[in-house]
Amino acid sequence: MLEVKDLNTFYGKSHILQGVNLDVGEGEIVCLLGRNGVGKSTTLKSIMGLVTPSRGTVTFEGKQIQKMRPDVIARMRISYIPEDRRIFSRLSVKENLLIGTSNAPDMTKARKEEMLEKAYMYFPILKEKESQGGGYLSGGQQQMLAIARGLMCDPKLVLLDEPFEGLAPVIIWELIDIIKKLCETEKMTLLLVEQKAALALKMSDRGYVLEKGLVKCEGTCQFLSESEEVRERCGL
Amino acid sequence: MIDYLIYVILPQVLHGLVWGTVIAFIALGLTIIFGLMDIVNFAHGEYYMVGAFMGYTVMSVIPNFWIAVPVAVACVAVLGLFTEFILFRRLYGRDPIFHLLLTFGLGMMFREAAQLIWGAETKRMEVPVTATVELLGTVYPVYRLLILGIGICVILFIWYLLRYTSAGAKIRAVAQDRTMAWALGIKVPLIYTSVFVGGVALAGFAGILMSPINFVYPTMGVDVILRAFIVVVIGGLGNVMGALFASLLIGEVEALASIWISPTIAETLVFVILIITMIVRPAGLFGKAGER
Numbered sequence: 001m002l003e004v005k006d007l008n009t010f011y012g013k014s015h016i017l018q019g020v021n022l023d024v025g026e027g028e029i030v031c032l033l034g035r036n037g038v039g040k041s042t043t044l045k046s047i048m049g050l051v052t053p054s055r056g057t058v059t060f061e062g063k064q065i066q067k068m069r070p071d072v073i074a075r076m077r078i079s080y081i082p083e084d085r086r087i088f089s090r091l092s093v094k095e096n097l098l099i100g101t102s103n104a105p106d107m108t109k110a111r112k113e114e115m116l117e118k119a120y121m122y123f124p125i126l127k128e129k130e131s132q133g134g135g136y137l138s139g140g141q142q143q144m145l146a147i148a149r150g151l152m153c154d155p156k157l158v159l160l161d162e163p164f165e166g167l168a169p170v171i172i173w174e175l176i177d178i179i180k181k182l183c184e185t186e187k188m189t190l191l192l193v194e195q196k197a198a199l200a201l202k203m204s205d206r207g208y209v210l211e212k213g214l215v216k217c218e219g220t221c222q223f224l225s226e227s228e229e230v231r232e233r234c235g236l
Numbered sequence: 237m238i239d240y241l242i243y244v245i246l247p248q249v250l251h252g253l254v255w256g257t258v259i260a261f262i263a264l265g266l267t268i269i270f271g272l273m274d275i276v277n278f279a280h281g282e283y284y285m286v287g288a289f290m291g292y293t294v295m296s297v298i299p300n301f302w303i304a305v306p307v308a309v310a311c312v313a314v315l316g317l318f319t320e321f322i323l324f325r326r327l328y329g330r331d332p333i334f335h336l337l338l339t340f341g342l343g344m345m346f347r348e349a350a351q352l353i354w355g356a357e358t359k360r361m362e363v364p365v366t367a368t369v370e371l372l373g374t375v376y377p378v379y380r381l382l383i384l385g386i387g388i389c390v391i392l393f394i395w396y397l398l399r400y401t402s403a404g405a406k407i408r409a410v411a412q413d414r415t416m417a418w419a420l421g422i423k424v425p426l427i428y429t430s431v432f433v434g435g436v437a438l439a440g441f442a443g444i445l446m447s448p449i450n451f452v453y454p455t456m457g458v459d460v461i462l463r464a465f466i467v468v469v470i471g472g473l474g475n476v477m478g479a480l481f482a483s484l485l486i487g488e489v490e491a492l493a494s495i496w497i498s499p500t501i502a503e504t505l506v507f508v509i510l511i512i513t514m515i516v517r518p519a520g521l522f523g524k525a526g527e528r
């Protein structure tokens with residue numbers, strides 16, 4: 001479904017991604033692991049068109065998208081849920097969720113209501129806080145809102161960047177349960193970026209380990225969790 | 237005492253409301269454009285001036301004010317579309333010094349062009365509604381009340397649009413975090429263009445509405461933009477409610493003060509309010525510290 005080939009991205013003069021290769025099949029949950037600053041988020045941003053790769057291709061459903069604008073990429077039903085959540089604090093929870101349908105202009109009003117109900121079903125707390133400003137939510141609730149917002153468009157592919165950062169363990173387990181349930185019932189395809197390799201490997205089918213802008217190893221979760229190299233690289 | 241209230245104060249209060257509404261039209265466009273794309277448009281007053289001159293021109297061909305209004309507003313909107321497409325678009329995300337240079341220069345060009353086309357002398361337009369009404373015994377022109385009524389409707393409409401429609405939610409989302417909004421599929425450039433065109437069309441609308449009671453001349457935008465800037469700063473940069481409140485405040489202060497002191501000194505009073513605000517609440521009356 002998604003195929004990334006020889007992706008090279010620069011920030012000014014610093015060569016961040018030095019030829020990343022990865023692919024995600026339909027219905028798969030793939031994780032992208034690696035330490036601080038190896039370029040995990042940059043990989044997602046490059047796929048999303050938020051930074052322009054200097055070389056390489058990103059192919060989604062057979063179309064090359066690496067030169068497209070973010071809104072065009074988003075309209076192919078790719079959802080980007082960034083690491084710092086970036087919910088709109090001055091918009092209400094409901095408005096935040098509805099903004100999530102911006103990349104699905106053909107969605108009818110009834111369908112939007114349906115998606116809203118579904119979001120509230122997975123995250124009941126959001127229903128409770130529906131008309132509150134996004135800025136008044138706690139960190140965990142903001143993360144839930146960010147995920148729910150990303151799912152409002154019924155995405156084909158979800159790019160999820162470090163959803164557990166800064167959250168209390170109880171909330172992390174709650175989120176993991178919800179994400180697992182979402183993947184099973186909604187047939188979600190997920191590319192998950194995570195530093196906490198142990199968590200990510202429990203949730204995913206396959207994984208890649210990034211180091212200094214290159215994929216150092218890849219394989220099934222079982223293979224990765226047993227590999228000495230991965231344990232060292234991800235601090236397991 | 238009652239007589240003084242009715243015959244002296246009341247008309248000035250109404251004058252202040254009308255004037256405040258017109259300032260609000262300019263200030264709203266200014267503050268929304270700033271809130272959305274971080275651009276301080278020093279040429280904004282010139283769209284007000286062009287609106288007035290376009291109205292004047294249309295009136296000299298078809299002497300019907302109610303035809304001239306939509307035509308003038310449409311002309312300003314088209315001008316806005318052109319300038320956004322050719323010039324402003326290049327400013328997004330650039331250093332503010334470029335904004336200053338370009339918009340300041342553009343304003344100057346517009347003023348000079350207006351002088352070349354229409355001449356420097358002031359022009360006067362017929363008041364389209366000459367009727368007056370009696371309010372508690374004082375006689376007041378209907379046309380001014382009409383401006384007030386139109387102004388309130390337009391402001392309510394803008395408020396409704398921004399607050400309660402999905403387009404408004406998108407505009408607010410882009411204003412807060414344009415990158416995230418873009419990644420969620422919102423067509424950010426389209427929002428920029430529409431808001432810019434809407435903002436300057438609003439200024440043009442104010443220009444033609446005011447031309448029957450003010451004069452029409454090439455530098456008329458400068459007089460009003462100064463107040464609009466003060467209003468935007470007092471209300472808090474990018475703050476819509478703040479701008480509305482400050483517009484009325486400035487309009488009333490100017491109108492009421494000119495009962496007792498000369499209008500020029502009344503104008504200075506506006507600056508005094510600005511300075512006091514800057515000292516007491518540097519982020520504006522409605523701005524929270526550290527927020528924009």
Ligand SMILES: Nc1ncnc2c1ncn2[C@@H]1O[C@H](COP(=O)(O)OP(=O)(O)OP(=O)(O)O)[C@@H](O)[C@H]1O
Pocket residue numbers: 011012014016034035036037038039040041042043083195
């Ligand atoms: N806008 C930017 N400009 C310049 N350098 C940047 C920018 N964003 C990130 N970098 C640098 O690029 C490198 C990779 O950043 P990236 O955010 O992709 O890392 P990451 O793997 O997601 O790390 P983390 O686990 O901290 O989120 C880092 O060294 C970072 O300092």
Ligand SMILES: [Mg+2]
Pocket residue numbers: 040041042083161162
């Ligand atoms: Mg990151």
